[in-house]
Amino acid sequence: xxxxxxxxxxxxxxxLVLFMDVGDAMRAEKVLKVxxxxxxxxxxxxxxxxxxxxxxxxxxxxxPGIERALREKETxxxxxxxxxxxxxxxxxxxxxxxxxxxxxVKAGNMKLTFEKSSGVIVNTSGGGCPDIPxxxxxxxxxxxxxxxxxxxTGFTLCxxxxxxxxxxxxxxxQGDI
Amino acid sequence: MLLIAGTVPVNNMPLTTGEVEADGxxxxxxxxxxxxxxxxxxxxxxxxxxxKYLGLEPPQVxxxxxxxxxxxxxxxxxxxxxxxxxxSPAVLALHYCLPDMALTGRLxxxxxxxxxxxxxxxxxxxxxxxxxxxxxxxxxxxxxxxxEIAFLADPDATHPxxxxxxxxxxxxxxxxxxxxxxxxxxxxxxxxxxxxxxxxVVRDGDITETIIEPNVPVLEAxxxxxxxxTGMVAAFACAELEPxxxxxxAARANRMAGNYAxxxxxxxxxxxxxxxxxxxxxxxxxxxxxxxxEGGRP
Numbered sequence: 001x002x003x004x005x006x007x008x009x010x011x012x013x014x015x016l017v018l019f020m021d022v023g024d025a026m027r028a029e030k031v032l033k034v035x036x037x038x039x040x041x042x043x044x045x046x047x048x049x050x051x052x053x054x055x056x057x058x059x060x061x062x063x064p065g066i067e068r069a070l071r072e073k074e075t076x077x078x079x080x081x082x083x084x085x086x087x088x089x090x091x092x093x094x095x096x097x098x099x100x101x102x103x104x105v106k107a108g109n110m111k112l113t114f115e116k117s118s119g120v121i122v123n124t125s126g127g128g129c130p131d132i133p134x135x136x137x138x139x140x141x142x143x144x145x146x147x148x149x150x151x152x153t154g155f156t157l158c159x160x161x162x163x164x165x166x167x168x169x170x171x172x173x174q175g176d177i
Numbered sequence: 178m179l180l181i182a183g184t185v186p187v188n189n190m191p192l193t194t195g196e197v198e199a200d201g202x203x204x205x206x207x208x209x210x211x212x213x214x215x216x217x218x219x220x221x222x223x224x225x226x227x228x229k230y231l232g233l234e235p236p237q238v239x240x241x242x243x244x245x246x247x248x249x250x251x252x253x254x255x256x257x258x259x260x261x262x263x264x265s266p267a268v269l270a271l272h273y274c275l276p277d278m279a280l281t282g283r284l285x286x287x288x289x290x291x292x293x294x295x296x297x298x299x300x301x302x303x304x305x306x307x308x309x310x311x312x313x314x315x316x317x318x319x320x321x322x323x324x325e326i327a328f329l330a331d332p333d334a335t336h337p338x339x340x341x342x343x344x345x346x347x348x349x350x351x352x353x354x355x356x357x358x359x360x361x362x363x364x365x366x367x368x369x370x371x372x373x374x375x376x377x378v379v380r381d382g383d384i385t386e387t388i389i390e391p392n393v394p395v396l397e398a399x400x401x402x403x404x405x406x407t408g409m410v411a412a413f414a415c416a417e418l419e420p421x422x423x424x425x426x427a428a429r430a431n432r433m434a435g436n437y438a439x440x441x442x443x444x445x446x447x448x449x450x451x452x453x454x455x456x457x458x459x460x461x462x463x464x465x466x467x468x469x470x471e472g473g474r475p
Contacts, residue, residue, distance in 0.1 A: 124215070129302050134186035142401075
């Protein structure tokens with residue numbers, strides 16, 4: 001039961017894609033709009049300027065999906081950066097919790113738990129982006145080395161953190177077997 | 178009326194609104210089956226179990242399919258911006274959505290114009306957006322976990338993936354400091370229920386209650402056990418409990434339901450939710466001072 005008419009979404013989202021030249025920026029804007037992202041061309045602040053005076057403003061939460069869309073269309077870019085000065089780098093560290101027969105690995109706001117003996121993912125928790133419940137259903141029951149990487153199947157920063165947890169879980173499990 | 182808005186992991190499900198009912202492991206809305214699993218499904222299921230026990234009308238839901246591209250999320254926000262005044266919910270609980278700061282700002286403007294302002298609750302992506310947009314103080318209740326309180330305490334982060342390392346590394350014992358920082362930086366709602374080894378209930382920056390029993394550590398691993406808390410808070414707030422009391426009872430009930438389920442890390446959240454009627458029957462009267470016979474008669 002559709003309830004409303006389509007309306008152009010907002011692009012106020014705290015992130016910038018930076019480019020070496022203006023042509024790449026304009027091409028990226030077109031690629032991302034075709035892919036359904038709400039983006040616009042803007043002038044980057046001086047501290048974020050890398051090559052050219054044009055950047056694409058994005059919703060930073062959508063970083064993984066945007067990176068993938070640009071890669072797939074072979075559109076070069078320098079980096080994706082948070083717009084807010086002082087923002088820390090993406091979290092790299094993970095934490096591990098031992099639950100006896102199971103291990104839980106936490107990356108940022110995401111947690112993945114697997115059975116030590118089989119390497120089967122038994123649960124994921126945390127997060128708040130809309131791809132996370134979908135990825136939960138996709139991952140649970142899969143063996144760590146057979147699960148699709150959520151950096152390739154998800155679209156958001158939550159999915160990227162879940163991928164870090166998946167990668168580290170795989171390292172832990174393969175180190176143990 | 179309790180209105181719960183959020184996305185569900187169902188491809189191509191259009192924006193859908195209506196009353197929700199339970200059917201085993203699923204929720205039914207307008208004939209559609211939604212899995213009772215991590216995310217909005219778990220939240221709605223816990224709210225429904227609570228309203229059913231209290232004899233209240235079931236939650237109204239506003240759901241949309243979204244597996245990460247954001248369209249369903251934006252549809253939800255646009256619909257609410259346009260209709261929240263007419264819907265006039267007593268409690269509006271926002272859950273899994275692609276965080277969108279501009280839409281959150283517009284929704285807060287629309288809510289401010291409501292004749293009767295709803296109790297505003299946010300968790301998950303909706304909470305991320307509210308904080309990132311600088312709108313956290315416009316909300317009545319947030320229900321963050323340990324990593325999310327670090328996010329609320331980081332003045333620069335717009336998502337928990339970008340929180341400062343020293344905040345992520347914070348020991349559980351330092352959660353009160355993060356809570357103070359979150360309020361100081363205006364990253365917190367009026368009331369916080371911080372979920373973790375210790376649950377903290379915080380009102381306007383003051384920790385008024387801590388809940389530590391029963392301690393069921395594996396609940397952290399089970400997807401959806403934070404969502405259930407938010408669903409219960411929303412339902413109890415709709416039952417006209419003060420947000421503070423709603424948060425305390427929800428935190429206790431979630432722990433007790435976990436304890437009753439005797440979970441392992443492989444347990445499903447639906448197994449926890451199934452315990453709620455028994456938990457309420459055994460404890461709600463003592464916890465709330467308001468005693469119900471199951472089915473709603475006081």
